[in-house]
Amino acid sequence: MSGPVLRVAHLYPRLMNIYGDRGNIMCLRRRCETRGIGFELTELGLRDRLDASAHDLIFAGGAQDREQRGVVDDLLATKADAVREAVEDGVALLAVCGAYQLFGKFYRESSGVELPGAGVFDLHTEHPGEGARRCIGNIVVEWDAPAGVQTIVGFENHGGRTRLGPGVRPLARVRSGFGNNGEDGTEGAVYRNAIGTYIHGSLLPKNPALADHVIALALARRYGHVPLAPIDDRAEERAHAAALRLK
């Protein structure tokens, strides 16, 4: 009777969790369990090694600069190789805000110092300097979902500006807000089954179509196409619609 089970690795849940990232895990769990899909969560902190083949989805959230600096060394030492290997192998990944930056090629501080990233995404992030304004506010983007164009809603709060390289495509086009850099109209990045984005809020609960897309991507590698039955999304759709009207 063993049905599909979504095995999720949550990287640094204690150190990188600043903008309600817990909501993303709660959402994935709920949307699986409501449909009778099993949900297994593995939390990996400092020094824990990541097994590239043991998970269907790797999730990591946002952090403050200080926590992020503490994490980057550990990420490179114990997890980055496995994350790259997993993504090449088709494992799904969702990286929000700080983790999105960390999974790029490098982060250039305003002083010019470059911090290396995990290199999952062909992108880099630069901080334009202490005087520059942070990109803060409500954000609405248009996402080319499998079923057609959908909106993604949420909040962004980042100092760094991210530029995409040719090896990734943007997740979405900015309708209102800043997105990757406030200039080129792109938001987030997609490479194979890996998604990076600046949008929190939490991201997944009020963007149920994106949540289901991530679940489907994650299950497909081991189970092929797993149909996701419709569930009661009235509260989700109401929150999504309300966020579209925000300034």
Added chain:
Amino acid sequence: MTSARTIAAIAAGKIAGMLSRVSRRGGGTAVAGLAALRVDPHVVRRLAAQAGAGTIAVTGTNGKTTTSLMLNRIATTAGLRPLHNRSGSNLMRGVAAMLVEEATFAGTIPDAVRRLAILEVDEATLPEIVREAAPRAIVFTNLFRDQLDRYGEVDTVAKSWERALSDSKQQPQDSKQQTANSKDGGVAGPTLVLNADDPAIAHLGRSAPGRVLYYGVDDAAVGLATDEHASDFRTCLDCGSELAYDVTFYGHIGHWRCTACPNHRPEPHVRVTRAVLGENKTSLAIATHDGEMRVTLPLAGLYNAYNALAAATGAIALGLPRDAIVSSLEGFSAAFGRQERFSVEDRDVQVLLGKNPTGLNQVLRALAARDGRKYMLFFLNDGIADGRDVSWIWDTDYETVQPQTEWVLAAGTRAEDLALRLKYAGFGDDVPIERDTAAALRRALDATPSGGTLYVVPTYTAMLEVRESLAKRGGARRFWEDA
């Protein structure tokens, strides 16, 4: 002598405040303060320096209003006349407005010898207050994530504090301020009153410009079995390694130590050796350098024990008598909107401010400790003063009160987000929503049986609206009346 410029600033502030009060309802504070500061940017310095007992500032994320009101009461009992921005207007303009209001048109503060300036100060405003008001003592409550959209990051706040405090060491002070400081033996920097149990606050003591008094809770029996999700400082501020906790009280407040370097919770000078948390009161045994104080605080929740401890330690830093501390804390009534009861239409309405995950988790835990089925009205607003980013609700444990909840309504400008969060917390797939404050209160009062209790849990701007609406129903005091 007060300068002509300061006198002009006082006149401008008083007139602007008067006009604003006549033309609108209440909020003349901001206008009066801004007008005075425009004429004399140093009006706060000139007026605060006249306070014979000096200035004490209170800052931090949670508890600063309650703590400064407690200090006010202690100082008053001790025979001082506080100069206190008690309306909670805690930016520079609010402080300026209060001082201008208290000053005469001639530019003097009446009864100056007996005056103690008690300044509740917004986290981001503290550096300016340190420069302008040269406080004798600064009480730091705690540092949590709150309005990250406004401050950027919690670390930004901590860094700005450290910079301001180290600047206060070198800062040349004018003669008046030196007079106030000389009571502390001529120490240049302010005495820091620091929460030993908050690693971000305790860290300020490492490079303190003057005397440091730590306060903390020693009683491990009131700690949590597991730590809470909403914990903001998880790494050591000295070396960046992970912190470990022998006891967690709430959030990142507890008995902490670094897992890699010698940094650890400092030994508190003023400490709670025993705390008994009741439904509506808290009994505390507080050990000090000269004996024990026993206080029965008429407020619930460990966070209020910390507020009382912060106020008591602030009072000790100022040299105020112990009997004034004990009697004032025992007779204390709740700060504006923090934990208030109103009688409306034969219902007991309790308003409990919940503006960030750590504060709200404390409120919800205190609520869950009370028996009985609960009628809950939650508000979520996203005004500037609330924080535009509402993602913090996903770090908040609404689940705590769900099993006891008989009826719930999600209200406020972001009611839809709140209803979705409550769905996840098990309150039902279709939690009702109401954006309008008065209508939400109406529905909640109708749902609560006669003689029953309605719990209202608003964010900051929603709290102001709830007060306004309750006042119209005849149930509430106006907030500028004495607490």
